[in-house]
Amino acid sequence: QVHLVESGGGSVQAGGSLRLSCAASGLTFTSYCMAWLRQAPGQEREGVATIRSDGLENYADSVKGRFTISTDNAKPTLFLQMNSLKPEDTAMFYCASGPWGSPCSTSTRAYNYWGQGTQVTVSS
Numbered sequence: 001q002v003h004l005v006e007s008g009g010g011s012v013q014a015g016g017s018l019r020l021s022c023a024a025s026g027l028t029f030t031s032y033c034m035a036w037l038r039q040a041p042g043q044e045r046e047g048v049a050t051i052r053s054d055g056l057e058n059y060a061d062s063v064k065g066r067f068t069i070s071t072d073n074a075k076p077t078l079f080l081q082m083n084s085l086k087p088e089d090t091a092m093f094y095c096a097s098g099p100w101g102s103p104c105s106t107s108t109r110a111y112n113y114w115g116q117g118t119q120v121t122v123s124s
Helices: none
Strands: 003-007 010-013 018-025 032-039 046-052 057-059 067-072 077-082 091-099 118-123
Touching (some): 018 032, 018 118, 032 077, 046 067, 046 077, 057 067, 077 091
Parallel strands (some): 010 118
Antiparallel strands (some): 018 077, 032 046, 032 091, 046 057
16 A cells, blocks of 8 residues: 655745655655645645656746755655745645656646645745
8 A cells, every 4th residue: 555644844934945755655666757736725736846757857837946856766755845935835735646657747637646745834
């Protein structure tokens, strides 16, 4: 059984940084797409960043140059380094896993395993 557990969320001031982690168990990190998605109150869940098992990364325009997605396949763990955070980044962040994509999708429908989420709050 697959379990994804996020950690690293918290409250920071605008301009600050956070590093999210997603520990995966029961999942083989081969031929995959992994993603971070977020959902702000009253809004739909949106893709933030994806990474494919061959290393191909993709980012939403709103986070390009500020967020970096990475993996440690040995553990296996997914990371999201978030720098220059803005109040509009405030949301519940979820990690997700799904099959290989060309490229990885940012749609929630592309992912079949989800973590429980970790809250990120950025104050101005």
